[in-house]
Amino acid sequence: DAGITQSPRHKVTETGTPVTLRCHQTENHRYMYWYRQDPGHGLRLIHYSYGVKDTDKGEVSDGYSVSRSKTEDFLLTLESATSSQTSVYFCAISESGGTGAYEQYFGPGTRLTVT
Amino acid sequence: GNSVTQMEGPVTLSEEAFLTINCTYTATGYPSLFWYVQYPGEGLQLLLKATKADDKGSNKGFEATYRKETTSFHLEKGSVQVSDSAVYFCALITGTSYGKLTFGQGTILTVHP
Secondary structure: OOOEEEEOOEEEEOOOOOEEEEEEEOOOOOEEEEEEEEOOOEEEEEEEEEEOOEEEEOOOOOOEEEEEEEOOEEEEEEOOOOHHHOEEEEEEEEOOOOOOOOOEEEOOOEEEEEO | OOEEEEOOOOEEEEOOOOEEEOEEEEOOOOEEEEEEEEOOOOOEEEEEEEOOOOOEEEEOOEEEEOEOOOOEOOEEEOOOOHHHOEEEEEEEEEOOOOOOOEEOOOEEEEEEO
């Protein structure tokens, strides 16, 4: 199994509070991704990183920011949590950004509830 | 842009039944296609993939064939087991997308003994 951990695994927070989720990898993969999973929507990309300090927005980036100061860590921050951000968040990594032998590996997920 | 459409679920089958989960896609460029599986309480795992037209991906008795003419990548298994109960996601990537996967909405499969 790819070495990906997410912390915390579960969190309950109140509306308006800041929240940071951490993704840590031991594979030295270049690319890292944050997705959210909601019923009926599959997984939707929030932000991704293609190297240290290189990040870009995905399709549902509003209300989220990210940072990557080291290869192994990718942080997702909700500056002011809202109930619509209640979801399960998955981190993923990949060695390359192309097709062919490409594979993306997923972490175990973080269940976030905003009350 | 890219999009993936899966058949509506949930799907409920008896053990040893035949499984088909339909997946169709639209893509800019030439996509690679994937099926991921998510067991209860876990993250996603790659089940199989195909990178060019007419390729067949296979794993654990599951198969899917990349059909460019119908833009489809249907998942099949000849005889399902209770342990196959999970959520199945079809997904694609194109070469210019920094490895960003586009997912379908997922299909819940429940297999009864």
